[in-house]
Amino acid sequence: MVVVPISSEAIDEATAAVQAPVEATLPASWRPLGQLTYDERAPIFQAAQNGDTEALRQVLWSLALEPERGAKLLDVPTLIRRNLIEAHTDPRNGLVRKLTETQCEMVRADLLASCTGTPLERLLVDRIVTCWLAAYLADGSAAVGGQYASSSAEYYLRRQDRAHRRFLQSLEALARVQRLMRPGPLLAMAQLNIAHAGSKQLNITTP
Amino acid sequence: MAWETRQRGGRYYTRSQRQGGQVVHVYVGGGERGEYAAVADAIAREQREAERAEHTQERRQRDAAEAQLTAWYAVVDAHLHQALTAAGYHHHKRGEWRRRRGSSTHQQ
Numbered sequence: 346m347v348v349v350p351i352s353s354e355a356i357d358e359a360t361a362a363v364q365a366p367v368e369a370t371l372p373a374s375w376r377p378l379g380q381l382t383y384d385e386r387a388p389i390f391q392a393a394q395n396g397d398t399e400a401l402r403q404v405l406w407s408l409a410l411e412p413e414r415g416a417k418l419l420d421v422p423t424l425i426r427r428n429l430i431e432a433h434t435d436p437r438n439g440l441v442r443k444l445t446e447t448q449c450e451m452v453r454a455d456l457l458a459s460c461t462g463t464p465l466e467r468l469l470v471d472r473i474v475t476c477w478l479a480a481y482l483a484d485g486s487a488a489v490g491g492q493y494a495s496s497s498a499e500y501y502l503r504r505q506d507r508a509h510r511r512f513l514q515s516l517e518a519l520a521r522v523q524r525l526m527r528p529g530p531l532l533a534m535a536q537l538n539i540a541h542a543g544s545k546q547l548n549i550t551t552p
Numbered sequence: 553m554a555w556e557t558r559q560r561g562g563r564y565y566t567r568s569q570r571q572g573g574q575v576v577h578v579y580v581g582g583g584e585r586g587e588y589a590a591v592a593d594a595i596a597r598e599q600r601e602a603e604r605a606e607h608t609q610e611r612r613q614r615d616a617a618e619a620q621l622t623a624w625y626a627v628v629d630a631h632l633h634q635a636l637t638a639a640g641y642h643h644h645k646r647g648e649w650r651r652r653r654g655s656s657t658h659q660q
Contacts, residue, residue, distance in 0.1 A: 425620050432610070432617040465635045472628045479621055486614070500611070504618065511625060518632055525641060525649060 371406065378407040379414040383427070386418070422471040426478050433482040449474050460523070469519040476512040483508035555586070565590050 378386050392400035408415035417423065426449055434441050453474045460466040483505040490501030555563045556577075565586030566577045580589045633643070641649045 421624060425617070425624055428617040428620060432613040465632065468628055468631060472625065475621060476625070479618065497607075504614075507618075511621075515625075518629075521649060522632070522636070525636065525651075526639065 375403055375406065377410050377414070378404065378418060379411050422475050426475050429475075429478055429482055433486060445478070449478055452477055456519075460519075463526070465522060465526075466519065469515065469522060473512070473515045473519060476508065476515045480505070480508040480512040555590070567593065 378389065381389075389400050389403055393404045426446070430442050430445050434445065453470060456470040456473060457467065460470060483501070487498075487501040487505040490498050554566060554568075556566055557563055562582050563586065564582045565580045567580055567589070568575050569578050570576075580586055636643075636649055640652050642652050644650045
């Protein structure tokens with residue numbers, strides 16, 4: 346997807362148009378973007394990126410209606426995962442695309458369940474899921490790529506190698522953060538008894 | 553693949569094939585037989601070209617998606633680096649992360 350910067354004037358104009366109490370003038374064909382399929386949504390996003398004020402107005406209207414859904418639609422790792430799936434699967438096979446997305450969500454949920462849920466951990470989990478997907482798709486491409494000329498087969502194998510390396514490194518990063526950020530003995534202790542006032546004797550009980 | 557005109561006259565369709573590292577011309581025939589082979593070869597050539605174009609387009613799309621992942625991967629790495637540095641760790645000789653001396657708190 347080519348991202349074209351939208352001028353601040355266009356954004357101001359569209360924002361003002363959305364904020365103005367002109368609901369009656371909204372085109373009847375508009376539906377919140379979350380209710381549209383990806384294929385219906387993509388051209389609207391593309392037009393908004395190209396500076397089409399009407400499309401931008403629709404995007405901002407939809408984001409104002411459903412901010413959470415809007416945030417999800419504009420979520421970078423989700424967008425990258427969607428682009429990876431689109432690049433590797435047959436556009437006519439919606440089932441495979443949907444199943445792969447669902448599989449990603451399952452892997453993500455599993456990983457998040459083992460985390461304390463800090464923003465950094467969530468970011469690293471998203472990276473793991475995205476790298477896992479890239480490795481999974483690269484495995485499939487490499488298997489099919491063997492039928493092509495040797496230069497193509499090499500290309501697929503190199504990409505598979507890169508994808509696996511990134512996946513392992515992203516796993517390692519999360520493990521490292523969890524190890525380093527785990528509360529140390531002083532913070533994890535359950536009980537601290539001082540023998541008596543002024544004494545230097547400390548009795549520490551750890552869980 | 554080409555039509556050749558022999559000295560005796562008449563046009564003959566031949567195919568170029570690689571045999572043992574050498575390109576050889578294989579005689580197919582003239583007349584209807586040659587025409588039929590020429591059309592069949594043209595269709596096969598078009599199919600191969602279409603497949604090649606599709607394959608190139610696929611590769612381009614996959615490369616673009618991978619480039620997005622690579623860029624975002626580096627951004628996450630930068631966030632990770634900043635978070636660990638802020639939490640009192642330093643990257644020891646580009647290897648493991650170690651707690652800086654005097655830093656005893658565990659926080660994010």
